[in-house]
Amino acid sequence: MALLGRVAQVCHVISAFWVVVLALIIFVDVGGRNLFNVPLLGAVEIIKNSVVSITFLQLPLAIYRGGMIRTTLIYDAVSPYLQRYIRSFANILGLLFFLGMAYSSWGPSLEAWSIGEYEGEGALRVPTYPVRLLVTLTSGFTGFVYFYLLYLDWTGQLLPEMEQNDQPEQSSNV
Incomplete structure (x- = not known):
């Protein structure tokens, strides 16, 4: 697995642990x-911001694996x-969409970081700037994953499991 796949895997593992922490927060609440x-x-x-973060952390690996x-x-x-042209068209659309998201959210993310944006009133104020920055960075990374898949496809390196991950496995039991 390429470095890109490993980074996507790390993002996915972080999101999985985050889901466990979120479940504990819900349980305690x-x-x-x-x-x-x-x-x-x-x-x-915390839950509102976590759902967005978890979703964006899972996107790169889901796309990389063809899921x-x-x-x-x-x-x-x-x-x-x-x-190949259909895959390329889909990859180009994904690339443009996520790079567009990264580009359009970069300024608001930096502004939120500089002012220390938060949500909530009273006893606990939850910072939202880390979530905004996470969405921006993972959008850029997801766009790069689409670009990488496009590159692999046109250089003949796209592995069948990356392209057809949704095929059911054949059972040898009759």
Whole structure:
């Protein structure tokens, strides 16, 4: 696996641990509400920001492994030559979309960082600038993943498991 795949894997592992922490926060919040009538302060703000972060951390690996949802009705009906063009078109759209997101969110991310943007009032104020920066950086990285897949495809290095990750495995049991 290339360095790019390893970085995507690290992002995915971080998001998995974040999900566990988020589950614990939800458990403590719900338990505190129901058992002691004392909710965990800031839980709602932490959860809102965490969902966005977890989603963007998982995107690069899902795209790198070919795990995004797609309709193959037309794709399966055309020749391998045209399949390459369809994959290329999809990769170019993904590249442009995520680089556009990174570009358009860069300024607001820097501004949020410089002013120390936060969400919430009272006892716990949750900083939102790390989430904004994370969305910006992972959008740029995801765009680069699309570019890398485009490069692999046109140089004949795209591995079948990267292209067709959604195929069911054949069972040898009859």
